[in-house]
Amino acid sequence: MSVEQVVYVVIAISIAVVAVVGALMAWRAMSKAGAGLRAAEARLSLIAQTIPERMTATRAELAKVDAQTEHALWMLGNLDTRVDAARADLLAKRVASDRLRLRMIEGRLTVARLRQIVRLLVRLGELRRAIL
16 A cells, blocks of 8 residues: 555544544533433423313413403493483473572572561651651
């Protein structure tokens, strides 16, 4: 064998050794990654088993919230009608109250006039007695 062939053989053996070392390192890295992936798969499979139950519970909760929301909207609709009726009733009572207040003021004025007339009559009676 010539020197040139020996160099080629040494280079080929070196490349083979580097390839084997690289393959071993890749194999170790892949085995660590595989173990991590298996652990992740185990965790995810446990979570995946509970997803249908959680979805069912979530759907039930959403149905309950939907019913409560529908009831609240219905009550608000009725409340609006009741508030409008109460407002109209208060307006009618205010008009009646204003009428009563006007009648009371008129009554006070009438009482004041009657007092004045009575005073005038008493005075007229006194003047009549003084003259006669």
